[in-house]
Amino acid sequence: MNVFLTGITGYVGSVVAEHLQSLGYQVAGLVRSEEKAELLLSQGFTPIVGDLADTTLIAESVKKFDGVIHMAISHTSDMEKLDVAAVKAMLNGLEGTGKPFIYTSGTLIYNDTYENVVNEDSPLDPLPFLQWKANQEQKVLGAAERNIRTIVIRPTLVYGRGGGLVQATIQRTKLSQSANYIDDGQTTWSTIDVDDLARLYECAYLRAQPGSLFNATSKEMITTKELMTLIAKITGIEKVESWSYEDAAKELGPAAWGASINQRVSGLRAEQQLHWSPSANTIRKELEQGSYQNKKKP
Secondary structure (H helix, E strand, C coil): CCEEEEECCHHHHHHHHHHHHHHCEEEEEEEECHHHHHHHHHHCEEEEEECEEEEEEEEHHCCCCEEEEEECCCCCCCCHHHHHHHHHHHHHCCCCCEEEEEEEECCHCCCCCCCECCCCCCCCCCCCCHHHHHHHHHHHHHHHCCCEEEEEEEEEEEECCCCCHHHHHHHHHHHHHEEEEEEECCCEEEEEHHHHHHHHHHHHHHHHHCCCCEEEEECEEEEEEHHHHHHHHHCCCCEEECCHHHHHHHHHHCCHHHHHCCCCCHHHHHHHHCCCCCCCCHHHHHHHHHCCCCCCCC
C-alpha cells in the first residue's frame, strides 16, 4: 500500500512514517522545501513539495494514494484557515473512494477534565481558540457519508525518543535553572509513547470503521509535580517549586493554560476496537532510564 502523510518531518509524523515503512508501506510526505525533500529521499520516502496552502496540489496528490494521514499543523496565526482549507481539499480528493483518511486532533478540546476520566462519548468544552478543532472533527467524521473511511485520533501527552513537549520542557528547565509546577502540582495528564501512537495510527488505518473516533492514550497518568521532579533529576536542578498561574503565564504564555488543567483520558475504545495496546516504557521509566537521559534530539 502507498500512503500520503502531512507532517512527515514532525515529531509524531516522522515516527509514523518510519513505522509504516518498516511494515512495507510506500510512504510519501508533504514537505515545504527542497532541502527537506532531499532528506525524505535519503530515508526512502517520496517527497511532495508544497504546503497546506497548496490546496490544488493536495487534492490532486491524495488521489494517487491508498490512504491519507493528516498530522501537519502550521503553528502560525492562520493555522485554522490553513487546516480547514487543506482538509477540505483532501476530503474532496478522496470522495467516493472508500479510502482511509485519518485526522489528528487532540484532547485539549475536552478542556479541564477535573477528577473525571473522559472518553470519546464525553462532551467537549473547547475554549474559543480551539473551537475550530472540534468543528474539524465533526466535518471529518461526517465525511464518512461521502464514502471516505474517515477516522479522528486524539493523542494525549506524547513522549518518547527523547523528543516532544517533554524535551522542550527539559530545555526550558535547563535555561531557567528551575523546575516549576502550577499551584499544588496535582494536575494530572494521560500519556502516550510516540511509538505506541505510531502503531495506533497503523491499526486505525487498517481496521477502523468509517466515522471512527479514538483517544490515543495509555492507562498511565502523571501529575505535573511528578513530571517536573523527574525533569529536575535529569537536569541536575535542585530547585523544584510551585508557582502561581499568573507567574506561569508570564513565563509560558498561553501554554500555562495547558499546564494548569487535568487531562485524564481513557483509551479503552482503541484497545477494544482496534486490537491495539500500549507496550512501551511508561513516561516515568523513559525519563528515569530511557531516551531523555542523554538525548539531544528536539
